[in-house]
Amino acid sequence: MKVESEENAAVAAMSGQPSKLELLVCTSCALYVFYYVLVLKHRPRLVCQPGGMRRFMTATFGDFLQGFYRTPIWCVGANLQSLVSSLYQKRLPEVSYRREYLSLPDGGRLALDWLNEDMQGAVLLVLPGLCGDSQAYYLRSFVPLARSLGCPLVVMNGRGRGGLPLATHRITHIPSVGDLTEVVDAVRLRYPDRCLVAVGYSLGGLLISMYLAKLGQQARIDAGLAISTPFHLPTAKRNLEQWWNSNFGVLLYMASNLVEHLKDNEDVLRATGKLSGVQRPLVFLMADDDVFGSRDTFPDDEIVNSRWLAAVVTPCGGHLGFVDGWLLPRPPFYSERFAATYVREILRVASAHGSKGLENLGEDC
Numbered sequence: 453m454k455v456e457s458e459e460n461a462a463v464a465a466m467s468g469q470p471s472k473l474e475l476l477v478c479t480s481c482a483l484y485v486f487y488y489v490l491v492l493k494h495r496p497r498l499v500c501q502p503g504g505m506r507r508f509m510t511a512t513f514g515d516f517l518q519g520f521y522r523t524p525i526w527c528v529g530a531n532l533q534s535l536v537s538s539l540y541q542k543r544l545p546e547v548s549y550r551r552e553y554l555s556l557p558d559g560g561r562l563a564l565d566w567l568n569e570d571m572q573g574a575v576l577l578v579l580p581g582l583c584g585d586s587q588a589y590y591l592r593s594f595v596p597l598a599r600s601l602g603c604p605l606v607v608m609n610g611r612g613r614g615g616l617p618l619a620t621h622r623i624t625h626i627p628s629v630g631d632l633t634e635v636v637d638a639v640r641l642r643y644p645d646r647c648l649v650a651v652g653y654s655l656g657g658l659l660i661s662m663y664l665a666k667l668g669q670q671a672r673i674d675a676g677l678a679i680s681t682p683f684h685l686p687t688a689k690r691n692l693e694q695w696w697n698s699n700f701g702v703l704l705y706m707a708s709n710l711v712e713h714l715k716d717n718e719d720v721l722r723a724t725g726k727l728s729g730v731q732r733p734l735v736f737l738m739a740d741d742d743v744f745g746s747r748d749t750f751p752d753d754e755i756v757n758s759r760w761l762a763a764v765v766t767p768c769g770g771h772l773g774f775v776d777g778w779l780l781p782r783p784p785f786y787s788e789r790f791a792a793t794y795v796r797e798i799l800r801v802a803s804a805h806g807s808k809g810l811e812n813l814g815e816d817c
Contacts, residue, residue, distance in 0.1 A: 494520065494521065494767040495517065495518065495519065495520055495521065496516060496517055496521055496764050496765060496766045496767070497764070497765050498510070498513075498517055498762065498763070498764055499752055499755050499756060499762065499763040499764075499765060500755065500756070500761070500762035500763070501755075501756050501757065501758070501759060503759050503814075503815070504812060504813050504814055504815045505733065505759060505760065505761070505762045505813055505814060506762070508733075508762075508797075508813050509735070509762050509764070512793060512794065512797045513764060513790070513793065513794075516764065516786075516790060516793070517764065521766045521767055521768070521769070521776060521786070522776050522777060522778055523767075523768050523769070523775065523776060524536075524775060524776070524777055524778060524779060524780075524781055525778065525779065526779075527775055527781070528768060529741075529770070530739070530741040530742065530743050530768065530769075530770035530771070530773070531743060531770060532770070533739075533741075533768065533769055533770030533773030533774070533775050534743075534770040534771050534772055534773040535773075536773065536775050536781075537589070537590070537770075537772060537773040537774065537775050537785060538589050538772075540775070540781065540782075540783055540785075541589035541590060541592055541593050541783050541785075542589045542592070544589070544592040544593060544783060545592070546587050546592065547567075547586065547587065547591065547592060547595050547596070549565035549566055549567055549586055549607065550565070550566045550567075550569070551563055551564070551565050551566075552564045552565075552566060553616075554634065554635065554638055556630075556631065556634055557634075558620060558622065559619055559620050560611050560618075560619050560620045560622060560631075561611070561616060561619045562608060562609060562610065562611065562616070562631060562634070562635065563586075563609035563613075563614050563615075563616045564606050564607070564608060564609070564635065564638070565586040565606065565607045565609060565614070566604070566605070566606050567595070567599050567604075567605040567606075568599060568602065568603060568604050568605050569604055570604075571602050571603055571604050572602075572603075573602065573603045573604075573646070573799055573802070573803055574603055574646055574647035574648065574649055574674075574798065574799050574802040574803070575603065575604045575605075575606070575639055575643050575646050575647070575648050575649070576598055576601075576603050576604065576605045576606070576649050576650075576651065576795055577606055577608065577635070577636070577639060577648060577649070577650045577651070577673070578591065578594075578595070578598070578605065578606070578607045578608070578650075578651050578652075578656075579607075579608050579632070579650065579651070579652035579653065579656030579657070579659055579660060580607065580608075580609075580610075580613075580653055580654075580656050581653045581654030581655050581656055581680075581772065582610075582654065582655040584613070584653065584654070584656070585607075585609045585610075585613040585614030585615075586607035586609055586614055587614070588653070590653055590772055590787070590788065591607065591653075593783040593784040593785065593788045594651075594784065594787075594788040594791055594792065595607070597784055597788060597789070597791075597792040598651075598791075598792060598795055601792070601795060601796055601799060603795075603799055604643065604646075606639060608632070608635050608656075610623070610631065611623045611631070629659060629662050629663040629666060632659050632660070632663050633663065636648065636663075636672050636673060637672070640672050647674045647675075647798075647802040647806065647807050647810060648672060648673050648674050649673070649674060649675045649676070649677075649795060649798050649799070649802070650673045650675075650676045650677070651676070651677045651679070651791050651794075651795065652676070652677070652678050652679065652681075653679050653680060653772060654679070654680050654681070654682065654744070654771070654772060655682065656678075657677075657678025657679055657680065657681040657736070658678065658681050658682060658683075660673065660676040660677075660678055660734070661676070661678050661681060661727065661730070661734065661736075664676060664729075664730045664731070664732050664734055665726055665727055665728070665729040665730050666729060667729075668729045668730070668731045669731045671731065671732055673732060674732060674733075674802070674807050674810045675732060675733040675734070675798050675810050675813075676732065676733070676734045676735070677734075677735050677736075677737070677791055677794050677795070678734065678735070678736050678737070679736075679737045679772070679787050679790075679791065680737070680738065680739070680742055680744065680771050680772045680787075681736055681738065681745075682742075682744040682745050683745060683749050683750065683751055684745065684749040726754075727751060727754045727755070727758060727761060728754060728757075728758065730758060730760050730761060731760060731814075732760060732810070732811075732814075733760055733762075733798075733810055733813045733814060734760060734761055734762075735761075735762050735763065735764070735794060736755070736761075736762070736763040736764070737763070737764050737766075737774075737787055737790055737791075738750065738763060738764070738765045738766070739765070739766045739767075739768055739769030739770055739771070739773070739774065740765055740766065740767055740768065740769075741767075741768050741769070741770060742769070742770060742771045743770065743771050744771045750763075750765070759814045759815070760813075760814040764790070766786070769786065769787070772787070773785075773787075774786040774787035774788075774790075798810065801813070
């Protein structure tokens with residue numbers, strides 16, 4: 453009987469009939485391709501009301517909006533996107549800046565890292581995330597792109613970040629925008645007649661949003677871009693605590709970066725997306741699967757009801773991931789190219805029409 457079964461298997465092999473393992477592999481690959489095409493291969497969606505901002509967005513980001521977001525076929529999970537983005541971009545060389553220290557009224561200190569200080573045109577202010585500084589992995593990719601645009605560029609290093617020792621017990625506190633206000637005022641003092649454009653990653657983007665919402669017409673930032681903004685921090689906390697979402701690695705990373713700076717600090721991080729006060733052009737780049745947010749906390753209605761706001765939402769990308777490319781992705785990734793495109797166009801408008809031209813982006817006609 454054993455001999456007969458072996459003969460049957462040999463005959464099946466010779467006749468070209470697939471084995472069970474081959475059938476399983478082929479079926480799995482077919483299902484994965486079906487899932488990739490049906491679920492992941494989508495165009496980014498634009499959230500914006502009709503008017504000046506929508507015309508600006510479609511003209512500036514036509515290539516981003518009309519093409520499919522092509523996540524690598526082997527990198528489809530939100531956490532994997534974030535991890536791969538970090539691993540790829542940490543291999544890039546560090547950026548060389550000139551450092552300036554800024555003393556704060558409460559005794560704290562910030563570090564401002566400068567590039568292109570003698571260049572003409574609008575000034576670019578960059579805000580890393582809570583755990584980031586001027587050498588954050590995403591800035592190693594974005595800053596060289598921004599430097600090539602030929603504008604003064606400064607990166608804000610928060611309290612205790614970028615090798616800066618804590619001068620007081622306080623670190624970054626949401627929803628306070630006091631530190632950002634001090635930085636903006638210092639940049640404006642140095643470049644009083646220039647437009648000021650701000651790009652923020654993660655909590656840096658949230659700070660820009662809250663600054664613009666709080667100050668309204670008094671804001672001294674002329675235009676902003678916020679990438680992977682956690683609109684509702686309590687929701688972000690709950691998402692990270694869900695072990696089945698495989699966020700344990702993210703928690704370890706955050707803990708290792710924050711433990712030294714949280715020992716003497718008990719500030720509670722809470723904020724919501726109250727954006728109706730924004731009176732300057734502000735664009736968000738988000739991913740639908742960002743683990744620091746959820747679809748039900750995304751402020752669609754606030755964005756659509758404001759003539760100053762717009763958002764581009766990709767079908768995947770994770771938190772500060774946005775790794776794209778079919779097989780072998782290479783930096784700069786989607787978010788860094790998107791940010792550079794935004795800054796380039798804002799610089800063009802500011803150069804041609806000044807701050808008034810940026811204000812006109814929010815006009816209906």
